[in-house]
Amino acid sequence: MVDTTKQRLIDAAGAIFAEKGYEAASIREICQLADANIAAVNYHFAGKRALYVAAVRHAQCCRQEDVPFPEFPPDLAPADQLRALIGVMFERMLSPHRPQWHLELMLRELARPTEACVAVVDDYIRPMSDTLRAILNQLLPADLTEEQRWMIGFSTVAQVLFYYTHQPIIRVLMQSRDGEALPLDQLADHVTRFTLAAIGAGPVVVAAGVSPAGSHSVKVASGRDA
Amino acid sequence: MVDTTKQRLIDAAGAIFAEKGYEAASIREICQLADANIAAVNYHFAGKRALYVAAVRHAQCCRQEDVPFPEFPPDLAPADQLRALIGVMFERMLSPHRPQWHLELMLRELARPTEACVAVVDDYIRPMSDTLRAILNQLLPADLTEEQRWMIGFSTVAQVLFYYTHQPIIRVLMQSRDGEALPLDQLADHVTRFTLAAIGAGPVVVAAGVSPAGSHSVKVASGRDA
DNA sequence: AATCCATTCAAACGCTTGTTTCAATCAACT
């Protein structure tokens, strides 16, 4: 936005905290990247810790603006809503067209919560979780316990998260593939079909790319392609 | 095993590296926990980095011994094999009856690979991956591409991993539940059914606990209960 | 022009880090 020292510090801090983690990142390195004096951190913020929290808060704000939730046509089939949401999740995570450190920073926070965690959960995770659960509830039978609905939701998110967090290992394991990452759409299709089939709301198609009938080649505009 | 200084250093290092990460862990803290002199690290190893690598290598050795692969009766149904393997995975991760830092250390390495990563993948991940893929191949139709088989495997592992890595968030999100973690068997049942249903190799049961018919109340001895 | 206030800057603070040094120790072998 504006090119103040404070803003440049937040951006630089976010990038370096995300890359190296809190402890390994140094004030001096951050200030060098931000083209600011070392004392600026303790002037504009209350110290390293406060700068970190500010960076996390800023990250989730940006990320929400970047890839907003899709506005579902109210009559869109629940299965297509699911595909759209999963598409957004993948796009928020793997799409390379924006600084990667926003998501990275938040995931660090979620895996090892500090004081900034509750903010991330309330402002970022919870809305997404609510949306997912609402969609799933349209697809699920009525006689399930809340606990079961949670687990189904977790199984869905888990797949998306896995492809982000463990991308390096995936490439090492698959090695036959020439180091190239799997296409984003293919992943979203797979996760959607896998999930739908698991809850009995779709054909037992096992993976993307070979849909036996045209029954489920959903392709929904995911957010802001145009 | 033996109570040498070297071994005590590896144990202490593993625990602290797992808890705090490489950068945040200090030699002095490790040595204090190991009841060793600070110089011992540079005497028995070549420095902090080498101690870290040694700890990672030791961790995977132990973990393999702790919860070995189940010896499947050769005629065990593939679906039950899957349940058994998923049970072992959960047990290796969430079972509290052993020092937790082994797995923790390896996951840190996998999420952010350093020089010790290839060893972890080759010695620990690959065997598990091969076993899983062998079981899945028995359940899957023959006309799938390798890529599709990989994705199905990933979707399976992802669910298990999720419940470990994001346990803190899960508790915050579910909050209705009184902070108590979900029972291990319930998780393993859910993941197994979810996966089987997704690939069309099981009833479209949606979650654990409400199997409509007795058709799939698999319960396999997972490893070394007796 | 003078005052004020926010901001920047270079330097130093005290502290902790990983590593090195070298004397002290101890068991084993001649």
Place this chain on the structure above:
DNA sequence: AGTTGATTGAAACAAGCGTTTGAATGGATT
């Protein structure tokens, strides 16, 4: 008993850390 070689010990090392200080800067207000 004496010597050797491996191990431990306390202290010091230079380097980096987060933070603080107090003077310099620059633009707006009086």
